[in-house]
Amino acid sequence: MKRNVILRINNEEYTVLTKTNRTLLEVLREDLHLTGTKEGCGEGVCGSCTVLLDGRPVRSCLLLVTEAEGREIKTIEGLAKEGRLDPIQEAFIEHHAIQCGFCSPGMILTGYALLKENPRATEEEIRFAISGNICRCTGYVKIVEAIRSLSTSEGRR
Amino acid sequence: MRLPPFEIFEPKTKGGGFNLLNRYKGDIKVISGGTELVVLMKDGLLRPRYLMSLKNIKGLKGIRRKGRSLIIGCATPLEEIIKSREVKSLFPALVDACILVAAPPIQNRATIGGNILQDTRCIYYNQTEIFRNGLEPCLKGGGNLCRAIKGGKRCFSVYQSDIAPVLIAYDAKVKIESKGESKSMPIMELFTDKGEKPFTLEGDELLTEIEIPIPGNGGKGIVTYKKFRVRDGIEYPFASAAAMVSINGGGQENVVLVIGACGASPKRLSFSFSEGDTIEAKMGEILDGVDKKTVAIDNLALPGEYRKEMFKIMAKRAIKDAYDLIRKEKTL
Numbered sequence: 028m029k030r031n032v033i034l035r036i037n038n039e040e041y042t043v044l045t046k047t048n049r050t051l052l053e054v055l056r057e058d059l060h061l062t063g064t065k066e067g068c069g070e071g072v073c074g075s076c077t078v079l080l081d082g083r084p085v086r087s088c089l090l091l092v093t094e095a096e097g098r099e100i101k102t103i104e105g106l107a108k109e110g111r112l113d114p115i116q117e118a119f120i121e122h123h124a125i126q127c128g129f130c131s132p133g134m135i136l137t138g139y140a141l142l143k144e145n146p147r148a149t150e151e152e153i154r155f156a157i158s159g160n161i162c163r164c165t166g167y168v169k170i171v172e173a174i175r176s177l178s179t180s181e182g183r184r
Numbered sequence: 185m186r187l188p189p190f191e192i193f194e195p196k197t198k199g200g201g202f203n204l205l206n207r208y209k210g211d212i213k214v215i216s217g218g219t220e221l222v223v224l225m226k227d228g229l230l231r232p233r234y235l236m237s238l239k240n241i242k243g244l245k246g247i248r249r250k251g252r253s254l255i256i257g258c259a260t261p262l263e264e265i266i267k268s269r270e271v272k273s274l275f276p277a278l279v280d281a282c283i284l285v286a287a288p289p290i291q292n293r294a295t296i297g298g299n300i301l302q303d304t305r306c307i308y309y310n311q312t313e314i315f316r317n318g319l320e321p322c323l324k325g326g327g328n329l330c331r332a333i334k335g336g337k338r339c340f341s342v343y344q345s346d347i348a349p350v351l352i353a354y355d356a357k358v359k360i361e362s363k364g365e366s367k368s369m370p371i372m373e374l375f376t377d378k379g380e381k382p383f384t385l386e387g388d389e390l391l392t393e394i395e396i397p398i399p400g401n402g403g404k405g406i407v408t409y410k411k412f413r414v415r416d417g418i419e420y421p422f423a424s425a426a427a428m429v430s431i432n433g434g435g436q437e438n439v440v441l442v443i444g445a446c447g448a449s450p451k452r453l454s455f456s457f458s459e460g461d462t463i464e465a466k467m468g469e470i471l472d473g474v475d476k477k478t479v480a481i482d483n484l485a486l487p488g489e490y491r492k493e494m495f496k497i498m499a500k501r502a503i504k505d506a507y508d509l510i511r512k513e514k515t516l
Contacts (some may be wrong), residue, residue, distance in 0.1 A: 028191055048187040050222070069185040070223045072418055077289055083263070084289040089222045091215065093192055094239060137289070158417030159287025 032092055036061070037105030043092075051095045052076045052087035055102060063103035063132045067161070074160030077133035078102050082144075084137045084159075103132035106139065114177055115139050122173035126164035133160045138174040147180040185226040185312070192235045201241055201390065202363040208234050209387040216244075216259045217293040219286075220302050228313040229325075244392060247271060256394045258297025262347075263288070265296060274398055277407035277426065281350040284409070287417035297391050300348050300358070300374070304341035304382045304448050305420070306483040308332050323380050332483035339379030340481050342445050344420035346411055349442040349450045351394065353407045353426040359393040360385065368395065375449035382448050405430030405438070406513075408505040410498040414486070421445045422486050423494035427502035429510060435459035439470065439503060443495050446478035453477060463507055470503070471496045 034041045034051075036059070043058050055061045055078070067075030069088050076088040079101035106113040115138055118124070125131045134157060141148050141156040148156070153174045154167075162170060192215075195201040205212060213232040215221050216239075224230045238244055244259040247268050254274060256265065262282040265271050272279050285291060285299060308331035309324050321327030323339040330336025348371065356371045371394075374383055385391065399405060409426045413419035424444035431437050438456045453473045457466055478495045480488035 028189075046189075047192045048189050050187070053186075070226060071219055071286075071290060074287075074289060080292070083292040085293050086219070086289055089219050090293070091187075091192070091218060091222070091235075091237075093194070094215070094218065094237060156288055159289045 032096055034092070034095060034100060035098070036100045037102060045092060047091070047093050049092050050088055051078065051090045051092050051100070054092045055087060061102050061104050065129055065132060067129070072161070073130075074133045074137070074157075075130055077136050077160065079136055079140055082140060084133075084140050101136065103136060106135070113139065115142070115174070118173040118176050119170070122169050122176060124165060124169040124173035130160055130162040130164075134162065134170055138170075138177075142174065142177055146178065148174070148178045149180050150175060153178070187222065187225050188228065188231045190225075190232055190235050192237060194237045194240050196240045198241055198243065198361070198392070201236060201238070202361065202388070204234070204236050205388040205390060206363040212236055212387070214238060214390060217261065217295045217298050219290050219294040220298060224303065227310065228316075229310070249398075250395070252398050252400070253395045254398060256296055256396070258390070258392050258394070259295050260297075262291040262294050262296065262299065266291065275350075275354055275396055275407070277350050277409045278347070278354070278396075281346045281409045281411075281426075284411045284421075285346050296347060296394060299345050300351070300371070300394070301383060301385070301391060302343075302345055304339075304343045304379045306332055306339075306341040306379070307485065308483060309341060332481055339448070340479070340483055341379035341382075341448060342484060343375070343382055343448050343450065344445045345450075346409070346421055346424060346444070349424060349426040349444040350407060350409050351396065352442045352450055352452055353409075353428040353440055354396050356397075357395045358391050359395065360389050361392045362386070362389045372450075372452060377447065377449040379448040405440075406506045406509045408502045408509070410502045410505070411444075412494045412498055419485075422484055423480075423491050423498050425495065425498035425502040427499065427506045429503065429506035431510065437461070437463070439463070439466075439506075441470065441474065441499050441503070443474060443478050443499060445484075445491070446480060446495055451477045463503065467500065467503075471499065474499050 032043050055064050065075040067073035071086045071089045077084045078087045081099050137157050153171050212234040215235045215237050238259045245257045247256050266282045322331045332340050351371050357368050358371050359368050405428045407428045411421045412423040426442040428440040436458050441453045443451045474496050480491040482488045
């Protein structure tokens with residue numbers, strides 16, 4: 028069964044005619060071509076598909092598109108403004124926190140949400156926040172350093 | 185992985201929801217956080233014709249006081265429980281258990297009702313359709329055989345909620361509602377202890393509330409929770425234990441232990457001993473009890489024999505932590 032689903036993504040409204048048995052991830056990538064959000068495991072384990080729902084990181088591979096209606100969705104495409112990267116994106120580049128890049132959209136959005144809620148996040152808090160995002164390249168150290176570089180807590184680098 | 189087809193309803197009232205559950209009983213599943221249901225549907229383990237979303241129904245979310253109890257709505261996300269000061273001060277072990285469920289992005293969506301009613305698991309059952317294709321369906325899949333144990337006559341799938349053992353230790357009750365009916369029962373009565381169908385809940389019933397009694401003055405017990413997993417942030421418990429320790433005025437000590445991931449339901453054991461006995465002296469008896477009441481076979485990612493030992497270790501650690509907290513409170 029198809030129906031119109033109204034989604035608010037990166038401050039823009041989209042009306043998508045879609046079958047209801049689809050996830051937000053499928054609609055983002057296939058219908059709206061917002062391919063920055065990645066599909067890894069497809070079952071909620073890896074965190075590649077992380078998007079922000081009302082400011083909080085969630086798995087878009089486990090979220091029915093109809094359940095995302097009426098909520099504020101932010102994807103990696105929504106971070107840069109007027110052609111300038113967000114400071115957290117800059118920090119990931121500067122700290123070499125990106126290697127293959129597959130986990131980066133999810134990692135960056137998770138870090139972004141954490142710092143919005145807790146600008147003084149400690150290393151422990153950062154590690155807990157990203158504990159649901161798997162990276163197979165970096166060993167996490169550079170990712171933690173990148174997020175930590177924007178935290179105003181003591182010991183800031 | 186794609187979802188099978190279904191039709192979704194989004195009722196605006198509880199009554200509307202109960203009507204739908206009643207009309208499509210057996211063909212309908214409830215979705216709230218969706219963090220388990222969507223996975224089971226993607227794997228083709230569930231193919232409901234209809235889904236009913238709880239997102240528009242008011243009154244199923246939130247934490248409130250009612251007399252001498254704390255009420256948590258079934259659709260309350262774990263994240264809200266973790267951040268609640270009231271829960272943290274009244275039932276700290278519940279917060280500990282919620283933090284140990286998966287990772288924050290899951291806690292942001294997963295609900296307490298969904299966590300309690302999560303299905304039992306087995307590595308031979310929770311697999312993709314490609315894996316299961318060509319194999320005879322097992323007992324849990326509606327067939328007649330067990331793939332975990334050759335010749336097994338029953339299903340050995342494992343119930344792995346982190347939250348249920350803690351709620352049992354806190355003596356929580358659940359409210360079950362359906363069209364025109366409402367009942368309240370101890371959370372333990374939710375379980376059938378059968379892997380094939382782990383819950384006593386019928387298809388037209390909804391678990392709407394969790395009610396946790398607030399301990400009275402003087403009778404306060406300390407609850408702790410310990411979880412064993414290999415990869416933090418990802419795994420369900422391979423073994424877990426909640427302990428409730430209380431010492432009454434006469435010096436009588438009561439220990440309630442709830443072991444998780446040890447069969448199709450959590451196992452509750454209780455011990456009490458009088459003045460003169462020490463917990464150290466009683467530990468052997470307690471651990472023997474744990475050993476007798478728990479089952480673990482090779483149907484999760486770690487061997488059954490290993491998990492069997494871990495039940496005892498988790499139990500010991502949970503009890504020790506509870507006693508340490510009691511001693512700390514006494515010296516304060």
